[in-house]
Amino acid sequence: MFSYVFGSASTYFYPPIEEDEDLFDDDFIPPNTRHISWVSDATDTADSSPPSPSPAAGPSKPRERPPSVHAKTRAVINDILAQDDCYAVLGISRSSQIDKLTLRRAYLARSRACHPDKFPDNPEATRAFQKVSVAYDILSKPSSKRMYDSRSTQAPFDFFASRSFQAEETFRGVVIGVINDMLDGDLEMVRTLLFAVNNMNPSLQLGEEGINSVLMTIEAIRTRALTCRTCLFALHHQVSRLLEVQRAFRQLSYFDLRQRSYLSIQLARLAISMPIALEEALRQQRMEDEAESEASDNEESKDQTQLLNRRVYTLLRGVVSVLERMEGLVKK
Template sequence: MFSYVFGSASTYFHLPIEEDEDEDDFIPSSTRHISWASPDTTLVDCDTIPSSIPSSTSSQSQPGSSKPRELHSQGPSAKNKAVINEILAQDDCYAVLGISRSTRIDKLTLRRAYLARSKSCHPDKFPDNPEATRAFQKVSVAYDILSKPSSKRMYDSRPTQAPFDFFASRTFQAEETFRGVVIGVINDMLDGDLEMIRTLLFAVNNMNPSLQLGEEGINSVLMTLQAIRTRALTCRTCIHALHNEVSRLLEAQRAFRQLSYFDLRRRSHLMIHIARLTISMPIALEEALRQQKQEDYGKDALRDNQTALLNRRIYALLRGVVSVLERMEGLVKK
């Protein structure tokens, strides 16, 4: 069973490689993709979202229906302060993102760098820190320039010694860039990895009959993954939870891409790991929303086993699948 799963599923990974594309290549081109909101779109409070997930347009919360949330810490840690200071001290787009200058940069590398940098300086984490806000804007400008072939070519043609003014004559849309990158990673994952995940889920079902997954359960898991991108990205809490998850996913994809095709054991281990990270995304959103509700309304805000986003059956099903995948990871890693 393991050999069948590993042999068939390892061909399904979608690892986006940068081609010489048009500037709007990062904008989803299919209607089954979600696009990020325009700069004047309000991120709504997740309390307005129903507790189950039928995938329909009615599930969208109405903009302006509630006050936007802000997730923040008491202040930047020493590590985050060092990153913020490093970003502010740089006047080169590549240095701001912490990557090497190159004529070609693939999307995976660029997105990994952007998410890592933005995690250390996002204004919602440090709302009273203007330096974090400026660092976040610089990271977004650098990403916007290097992610578009035409602007990258123009930037690369500048003298390397010439300082670059990140704040001159620019309309900042840093939050739009942030949401766009997170959504882009999720779109790529759902377009490229769902068949691999389906294959693994059938293997999990065959090896663990007590889980009672079945074809209906497998379809429910896949539908939840597809619906969550539309439902969850309407609130700040969900965006920050997904930020962490997609960062881990990109790290795993990078490690997978660097392996030899004949390194079957490690490829198998990372394949299962990527599937587990993907299936864990709705769980991460559920737990983030539960924590937010309890912080806002007290520990009794969610009574008994009430869920904040997923219905109980799907939540239990996802937790069971993740537990089985964790055990599979351990077996393959030994």
């Protein structure tokens, strides 16, 4: 039944590598990431979460964050602002060699707590976001990292003196970089799993044409993210999940086929969920814009898709639902 899945699990991923153990919890691989939400960081540690209200049901009031989440977020921002070392700002250990994946994970994890779009009226969050971006820029380039490592550790490092940087461009580069790596390295695995889904669920009527439509839609999100700030922000959460799944996969033994299959399915689901996340983010943005301009509110407008046509949107949601069921079966 899962021959495609087990075959792809040992074919399309990279061999295990040694990575920083402190950035993420090893046991955390969320099985249900259908909706993108910046409402609470508590969702990052939950095994599952109820689906967000459908946009067709009309705009809803933002959920308030629990006090503990507020305190946790403030603590992260305060910690970033209190540090004067690039490694400490990113929350990683000082090392002569840091791989790209570790730096990206650290950057996305820290920027998730302080991105200006998440806290539009908080200057401290904006300053922390800029500081995280400077630290990433320095440590991600071998030449600047060597210069930084060779400096005296006695004098505090000034993150803002005589530096011309664009924090949003750094953010865009990291998110797009993760998407590019996924498209270059994992898209064939996604194709294989889609054929498995098609064979196991004839009622879905996916077919080769549908599979190609799904893959083309995934590839199209890169172009959309390059030109759309709302899309880029929505993908932040999703690409963080992708990196966590890849890290967990690389730590597995080659003989642990069940867990490798489980993570393969999860990575495919996350990739296929990206266009859905963008669609919902754009739809929500449109509804907010209409509310601000006091536009007429009718059912046809609410049901209108922004990025995907209705058939592809329905197809993607169906595939994600099937992959979720497959995850549950493989995990048991």
